[in-house]
Amino acid sequence: MNIKKVMVIGAGQMGSGIAQVCAQAGYSVILNDLKEEFLERGMGVITKNLSRSVEKGRMTEDEKNAAISNLTKSTDLQDAENVDIVIEAAVENMEIKTKIFAQLDEIAPAHAILASNTSSLPITEIAAATKRQEQVIGMHFMNPVPVMKLVEIIRGLATTDEVYQAIEDMTKSLKKVPVEVNDFPGFVSNRILMPMINEAIYTLYEGVATVEAIDEVMKLGMNHPMGPLTLADFIGLDTCLYIMETLHEGFGDDKYRPCPLLRKYVKAGWIGKKSGRGFYSYS
Numbered sequence: 001m002n003i004k005k006v007m008v009i010g011a012g013q014m015g016s017g018i019a020q021v022c023a024q025a026g027y028s029v030i031l032n033d034l035k036e037e038f039l040e041r042g043m044g045v046i047t048k049n050l051s052r053s054v055e056k057g058r059m060t061e062d063e064k065n066a067a068i069s070n071l072t073k074s075t076d077l078q079d080a081e082n083v084d085i086v087i088e089a090a091v092e093n094m095e096i097k098t099k100i101f102a103q104l105d106e107i108a109p110a111h112a113i114l115a116s117n118t119s120s121l122p123i124t125e126i127a128a129a130t131k132r133q134e135q136v137i138g139m140h141f142m143n144p145v146p147v148m149k150l151v152e153i154i155r156g157l158a159t160t161d162e163v164y165q166a167i168e169d170m171t172k173s174l175k176k177v178p179v180e181v182n183d184f185p186g187f188v189s190n191r192i193l194m195p196m197i198n199e200a201i202y203t204l205y206e207g208v209a210t211v212e213a214i215d216e217v218m219k220l221g222m223n224h225p226m227g228p229l230t231l232a233d234f235i236g237l238d239t240c241l242y243i244m245e246t247l248h249e250g251f252g253d254d255k256y257r258p259c260p261l262l263r264k265y266v267k268a269g270w271i272g273k274k275s276g277r278g279f280y281s282y283s
């Protein structure tokens with residue numbers, strides 16, 4: 001399979017990062033979102049990241065301009081009609097994702113791969129919304145995409161070896177490390193990470209220690225680059241809650257029950273860095 005043209009759906013923190021690394025690797029990238037203003041914001045972040053790389057001597061001005069020229073904006077899913085792969089990074093919601101995949105199935109060429117950057121939703125269920133289940137796969141990037149090396153690749157029940165291999169090759173071309181996992185709730189990354197974050201929130205909820213103390217223990221004691229509560233704010237508490245609910249529902253085991261404090265923060269709209277307030281304040 002020869003992948004050259006990519007559409008990335010969603011210009012948020014994950015989608016813009018994915019579009020950036022694809023454009024840097026020489027792919028022709030269409031960045032798609034619902035509104036022009038979302039695209040402008042995403043393109044702004046990409047330009048800022050690339051300029052920083054030039055300042056730091058990691059790339060030349062010419063390489064930056066080449067990456068930017070590989071990017072085009074789109075608010076119309078119909079623009080998927082010529083692409084070789086779509087990487088969907090829309091909101092974590094099964095109804096929205098299946099709707100997008102069903103539409104893409106009608107629009108994208110027959111050979112195109114439909115990949116999802118979902119952080120925990122079943123790939124097999126997303127694939128079932130299409131008539132090309134063997135060409136649907138999970139391609140789970142980590143945040144911040146330009147920095148983090150891992151891409152978790154998740155095979156749906158019907159994904160073919162050929163499609164898996166094409167995604168593994170593409171991941172390597174992005175200078176990332178592919179790791180193959182099976183389609184179970186939370187895959188590997190979030191099955192392990194989110195219960196740890198949830199437990200950190202329980203630790204706060206039960207008054208065992210302050211926000212700062214919990215983060216300090218995990219940073220200095222376990223050598224984590226960020227404490228779990230800082231990381232939760234960074235990921236978004238709404239996303240953390242959604243993933244915990246997916247694990248709880250998927251496994252039916254009470255050990256995945258979301259902490260009531262996490263629910264309360266999300267209800268208050270304190271969803272972390274993106275809203276200006278989570279476990280910490282950002283102004």
Ligand code: CAA
Pocket residue numbers: 049052056119141142143144145146147148189190193225226231235239
């Ligand atoms: N976009 C692009 N580059 C970024 C960035 C961003 N959002 N954030 C930081 N960077 C770059 C910085 O520019 C800096 O680069 P330079 O070499 O040019 O200075 C470099 O990363 C290091 O940044 P900082 O010095 O500011 O800070 P740091 O050393 O603490 O590193 C970090 C920042 C890489 C984010 C680090 O704190 C870290 O690894 N944190 C944990 C991240 C993590 O666990 N991610 C996974 C989240 S879970 C997930 O994504 C899956 C899911 O489904 C929820």
